[in-house]
Amino acid sequence: MILELDCGNSFIKWRVISVDGAQRLLAGVVDSDAALFDSLAAAPELRVSRCRLVSVRSDAETEQLVARLRESLGVDAVCAQSASQVGVVHNGYEDFRRLGLDRWLAVLGAYHLGQRACLVVDLGTAVTADFVSASGMHLGGFICPGLPLMRDQLSTHTRRIRYDRQVALAALQELEPGRSTAEAVERGCVLMLRGFVAEQLLQAQARFPEGFEVFLTGGDAGLVQDVVPGAQVVPDLVFVGLAIACPLS
Ligand SMILES: Nc1ncnc2c1ncn2[C@@H]1O[C@H](COP(=O)(O)OP(=O)(O)O)[C@@H](O)[C@H]1O
Numbered sequence: 001m002i003l004e005l006d007c008g009n010s011f012i013k014w015r016v017i018s019v020d021g022a023q024r025l026l027a028g029v030v031d032s033d034a035a036l037f038d039s040l041a042a043a044p045e046l047r048v049s050r051c052r053l054v055s056v057r058s059d060a061e062t063e064q065l066v067a068r069l070r071e072s073l074g075v076d077a078v079c080a081q082s083a084s085q086v087g088v089v090h091n092g093y094e095d096f097r098r099l100g101l102d103r104w105l106a107v108l109g110a111y112h113l114g115q116r117a118c119l120v121v122d123l124g125t126a127v128t129a130d131f132v133s134a135s136g137m138h139l140g141g142f143i144c145p146g147l148p149l150m151r152d153q154l155s156t157h158t159r160r161i162r163y164d165r166q167v168a169l170a171a172l173q174e175l176e177p178g179r180s181t182a183e184a185v186e187r188g189c190v191l192m193l194r195g196f197v198a199e200q201l202l203q204a205q206a207r208f209p210e211g212f213e214v215f216l217t218g219g220d221a222g223l224v225q226d227v228v229p230g231a232q233v234v235p236d237l238v239f240v241g242l243a244i245a246c247p248l249s
């Protein structure tokens with residue numbers, strides 16, 4: 001079995017696949033290393049022989065996780081590294097090492113699945129949009145705060161924006177003008193995300209008149225899905241790219 005990890009700024013997405021990559025056996029989302037090891041310990045008949053991961057966390061945090069994986073599972077995790085090119089896909093950053101590895105893998109995964117120009121939007125702690133041309137040139141992208149950051153900044157920098165988490169979840173049942181603080185903030189922030197995605201779509205239409213695929217991924221992809229009716233929502237997009245960047249021969 002292969003254990004795959006996508007370590008974002010807020011959550012670790014993990015999954016276990018068969019060695020030939022054909023079957024997805026287990027999967028989960030956890031908010032800490034400790035919770036990851038608890039989930040793995042509770043998994044029935046887990047026999048991990050290989051591990052690969054991508055992390056946008058600090059090198060120290062990533063090294064600590066790799067060490068714990070070695071201790072508890074006896075595997076040496078292969079970590080995705082920055083590259084200026086993988087196959088025909090070229091990294092478009094001035095310094096390719098500065099492009100977030102999750103973005104790079106999502107770009108690789110999207111181009112692999114789409115085989116033509118792509119717009120890739122990843123909605124997590126931060127929201128990122130990346131453009132890839134039909135020939136595989138990554139043209140760069142945009143970064144803005146994601147839903148958790150927008151909502152936290154509002155409560156941190158105001159005195160009276162306060163409401164509880166349960167109320168927040170209920171507020172997103174619809175997007176009518178809010179009639180409570182929770183509704184006004186939650187819906188306002190979701191409309192920011194939706195407006196961002198709509199703008200990226202316009203940019204892709206102008207940049208790729210010959211047509212393009214839109215890929216949405218990340219924990220909040222569902223909140224913007226209907227802004228782009230033809231979009232493919234691929235929760236595992238980073239893992240698709242991880243398998244390409246880190247083949248386990
Ligand atoms: N089941 C879930 N578990 C955790 N976060 C979720 C879930 N469903 C939606 N979300 C949303 O997804 C966001 C995290 O997305 P994710 O792509 O995991 O972020 P990151 O990669 O930055 O850690 C959360 O802030 C939350 O708004």
Ligand SMILES: CC(C)(COP(=O)(O)O)[C@@H](O)C(=O)NCCC(=O)O
Pocket residue numbers: 008009010056098099100101102103122123124125126127128143146
């Ligand atoms: C933009 C990000 C913070 C997104 O992280 P996430 O929301 O997935 O946790 C991450 O890709 C990152 O740290 N990037 C480095 C900066 C850059 O891509 O230019």
Ligand SMILES: [K+]
Pocket residue numbers: 122123124125126127128218
């Ligand atoms: K993201």
